[in-house]
Amino acid sequence: xxxxxxxxxxxxxxxxxxxxxxxxxxxxxxxxxxxxxxxxxxxxxxxxxxxxxxxxxxxxxxxxxxxxxxxxxxxxxxxxxxxxxxxxxxxxxxxxxxxxxxxxxxxxxxxxxxxxxxxxxxxxxxxxxxxxxxxxxxxxxxxxxxxxxxxxxxxxxxxxxxxxxxxxxxxxxxxxxxxxxxxxxxxxxxxxxxxxxxxxxxxxxxxxxxxxxxxxxxxxxxxxxxxxxxxxxxxxxxxxxxxxxxxxxxxxxxxxxxxxxxxxxxxxxxxxxxxxxxxxxxxxxxxxxxxxxxxxxxxxxxxxxxxxxxxxxxxxxxxxxxxxxxxxxxxxxxxxxxxxxxxxxxxxxxxxxxxxxxxxxxxxxxxxxxxxxxxxxxxxxxxxxxxxxxxxxxxxxxxxxxxxxxxxxxxxxxxxxxxxxxxxxxxxxxxxxxxxxxxxxxxxxxxxxxxxxxxxxxxxxxxxxxxxxxxxxxxxxxxxxxxxxxxxxxxxxxxxxxxxxxxxxxxxxxxxxxxxxxxxxxxxxxxxxxxxxxxxxxxxxxxxxxxxxxxxxxxxxxxxxxxxxxxxxxxxxxxxxxxxxxxxxxxxxxxxxxxxxxxxxxxxxxxxxxxxxxxxxxxxxxxxxxxxxxxxxxxxxxxxxxxxxxxxxxxxxxxxxxxxxxxxxxxxxxxxxxxxxxxxxxxxxxxxxxxxxxxxxxxxxxxxxxxxxxxxxxxxxxxxxxxxxxxxxxxxxxxxxxxxxxxxxxxxxxxxx
Numbered sequence: 242x243x244x245x246x247x248x249x250x251x252x253x254x255x256x257x258x259x260x261x262x263x264x265x266x267x268x269x270x271x272x273x274x275x276x277x278x279x280x281x282x283x284x285x286x287x288x289x290x291x292x293x294x295x296x297x298x299x300x301x302x303x304x305x306x307x308x309x310x311x312x313x314x315x316x317x318x319x320x321x322x323x324x325x326x327x328x329x330x331x332x333x334x335x336x337x338x339x340x341x342x343x344x345x346x347x348x349x350x351x352x353x354x355x356x357x358x359x360x361x362x363x364x365x366x367x368x369x370x371x372x373x374x375x376x377x378x379x380x381x382x383x384x385x386x387x388x389x390x391x392x393x394x395x396x397x398x399x400x401x402x403x404x405x406x407x408x409x410x411x412x413x414x415x416x417x418x419x420x421x422x423x424x425x426x427x428x429x430x431x432x433x434x435x436x437x438x439x440x441x442x443x444x445x446x447x448x449x450x451x452x453x454x455x456x457x458x459x460x461x462x463x464x465x466x467x468x469x470x471x472x473x474x475x476x477x478x479x480x481x482x483x484x485x486x487x488x489x490x491x492x493x494x495x496x497x498x499x500x501x502x503x504x505x506x507x508x509x510x511x512x513x514x515x516x517x518x519x520x521x522x523x524x525x526x527x528x529x530x531x532x533x534x535x536x537x538x539x540x541x542x543x544x545x546x547x548x549x550x551x552x553x554x555x556x557x558x559x560x561x562x563x564x565x566x567x568x569x570x571x572x573x574x575x576x577x578x579x580x581x582x583x584x585x586x587x588x589x590x591x592x593x594x595x596x597x598x599x600x601x602x603x604x605x606x607x608x609x610x611x612x613x614x615x616x617x618x619x620x621x622x623x624x625x626x627x628x629x630x631x632x633x634x635x636x637x638x639x640x641x642x643x644x645x646x647x648x649x650x651x652x653x654x655x656x657x658x659x660x661x662x663x664x665x666x667x668x669x670x671x672x673x674x675x676x677x678x679x680x681x682x683x684x685x686x687x688x689x690x691x692x693x694x695x696x697x698x699x700x701x702x703x704x705x706x707x708x709x710x711x712x713x714x715x716x717x718x719x720x721x722x723x724x725x726x727x728x729x730x731x732x733x734x735x736x737x738x739x740x741x742x743x744x745x746x747x748x749x750x751x752x753x754x755x756x757x758x759x760x761x762x763x764x765x766x767x768x769x770x771x772x773x774x775x776x777x778x779x780x781x782x783x784x785x786x787x788x789x790x791x792x793x794x795x796x797x798x799x800x801x802x803x804x805x806x807x808x809x810x811x812x813x814x815x816x817x818x819x820x821x822x823x824x825x826x827x828x829x830x831x832x833x834x835x836x837x838x839x840x841x842x843x844x845x846x847x848x849x850x851x852x853x854x855x856x857x858x859x860x861x862x863x864x865x866x867x868x869x870x871x872x873x874x875x876x877x878x879x880x881x882x883x884x885x886x887x888x889x890x891x892x893x894x895x896x897x898x899x900x901x902x903x904x905x906x907x908x909x910x911x912x913x914x915x916x917x918x919x920x921x922x923x924x925x926x927x928x929x930x931x932x933x934x935x936x937x938x939x940x941x942x943x944x945x946x947x948x949x950x951x952x953x954x955x956x957x958x959x960x961x962x963x964x965x966x967x968x969x970x971x972x973x974x975x976x977x978x979x980x981x982x983x984x985x986x987x988x989x990x991x992x993x994x
Contacts, residue, residue: 686801704836
């Protein structure tokens with residue numbers, strides 16, 4: 242169809258006005274137009290004249306009536322649909338609680354949540370702890386639970402909309418001051434006076450307007466030019482308070498490159514990309530083997546018929562103190578959920594909210610009904626690799642992080658406290674346990690290897706990577722695992738309802754996909770998901786048999802197999818495959834490798850094969866929990882990647898603020914942000930004097946660059962003056978502290994090692 246275009250000004254000849262004005266050249270013209278098709282109706286057209294506008298072009302305002310009912314206008318219909326969809330999603334603007342009226346927010350939530358407290362008291366009194374509800378009463382209670390959830394969300398969102406301003410990212414300038422406010426006010430007043438005088442092009446009114454505008458604009462440029470120096474002072478204050486959240490938020494807002502990943506699978510349009518992610522993640526949350534998934538469902542159905550589990554303890558409840566403590570421990574500055582709520586909404590609300598939530602959670606526990614709002618989340622694709630601008634990215638290069646509803650997180654935190662007795666995993670699973678980290682797993686592997694090597698033996702390692710481990714968890718298999726732990730049936734029903742009927746959508750930049758149902762997997766970002774996943778693969782930890790010199794070390798889904806011979810390693814791999822196949826999990830053989838350490842580490846060995854005939858290759862280096870273990874006569878780690886990462890991070894900081902910030906600020910940044918990159922996990926690794934000297938050399942080279950010297954004596958003097966600890970000093974203290982902490986662990990596996 243040929244679309245005829247018309248100039249909007251033709252429709253409103255009386256409003257014809259100049260749209261380009263150059264004060265210095267004293268030129269003006271009507272060179273800006275808006276073009277519309279003949280089929281559309283133009284309701285209004287205005288050339289705006291704002292009081293603050295440093296552009297030569299004046300903004301245009303056009304009001305149109307668009308018909309979207311015509312089926313032939315497919316593009317228009319789709320655009321309108323997208324806009325309507327975005328209106329119900331969290332706004333792309335950020336809530337600025339530091340500029341909000343927190344006291345009014347506090348009073349508003351206390352006033353408009355009070356009626357819920359009385360309604361919950363009446364409903365809780367009518368629900369007996371022991372009696373069973375009839376279907377009609379249960380249905381009514383479900384509607385009431387959904388009503389309470391919606392009402393809480395509505396009050397909190399309305400309160401923040403009224404009392405907390407929202408701005409787009411980087412809208413508020415950190416260098417803005419009171420002087421600029423006065424200059425801006427003077428510029429606005431002079432412009433209004435000039436308009437009232439008939440917009441003269443000469444005379445004292447015109448000169449006053451031009452002088453105010455010029456002074457205001459010049460001062461803005463001066464403040465922008467000085468912003469880097471002011472910013473480094475803010476950085477220094479953030480460092481002194483050790484507030485990493487504030488530090489990185491400021492750093493990214495000023496120095497982060499805008500050239501993020503914009504191309505995925507050859508597409509740069511955000512709408513197309515979000516559809517690709519929708520298709521990818523909706524298929525990721527599925528089974529690996531249909532027959533195995535059906536078999537797990539049948540097994541679950543048989544066990545579930547007569548299952549009762551341990552009796553529910555009488556002390557399981559959600560009191561106000563527990564809810565308040567959970568809310569206080571929530572971290573601020575996180576992304577808003579699908580309803581637009583953040584932890585700040587709960588932190589700054591009236592204490593009555595904790596009382597309401599405790600009674601609300603009590604009803605959920607008794608009815609075993611999960612509100613619909615708890616099951617709706619959105620997924621943000623995060624690149625797995627660091628360099629996402631030079632590599633052609635595909636959907637497989639992203640992991641989906643689910644942003645769960647904030648009230649659901651509070652409920653899961655409270656529920657987790659009552660599930661501790663039923664979610665314990667083997668001691669050789671070091672992930673998701675308080676007081677344990679990657680260093681504990683690495684040090685355990687080191688101790689096992691040293692035990693073999695010290696006796697003149699060679700040990701074989703196999704690092705296994707699981708294909709989309711969290712996304713492929715079979716819910717029926719998970720419920721079977723929980724039933725084998727004799728979880729009370731009331732809590733089992735609660736978890737079943739928590740995972741059933743969940744839906745999610747994909748967020749990419751400012752675009753949102755349609756919702757899709759999640760029938761498999763545990764969401765990365767949920768509170769319970771890590772612990773339930775550890776239970777799901779806990780049988781792999783049972784394959785560890787120290788009496789036969791066979792070991793399995795786990796950290797979440799990172800699995801490391803150790804055996805004294807190639808034959809035993811292959812047998813252990815087959816046992817692991819059998820467990821994973823029962824769970825409907827699959828090994829990613831492209832990212833799984835084998836390695837030998839010991840006197841015969843360089844001997845050529847037979848290939849390790851799986852049941853399906855896949856071969857796991859032997860390699861000279863494997864990456865395990867961020868540490869690169871090298872094929873050698875002894876347990877040895879490669880630090881080349883750590884050194885390059887340190888240089889990259891240090892040069893990034895120095896390149897941004899090196900010319901403006903003081904040496905003290907730069908060195909504190911290097912100490913707090915770059916040194917952890919260089920020394921990651923080294924407290925658990927064996928370090929010789931040569932290795933430690935090479936780490937000191939990396940730091941000394943940066944000092945030479947910073948202070949423009951090649952004299953090592955001057956470098957050491959600068960390190961003493963600025964009280965900067967080099968790796969040789971840090972690692973000695975850190976290593977001793979870690980070993981003492983490792984020996985005091987309650988973990989039986991650590992004590993055995």
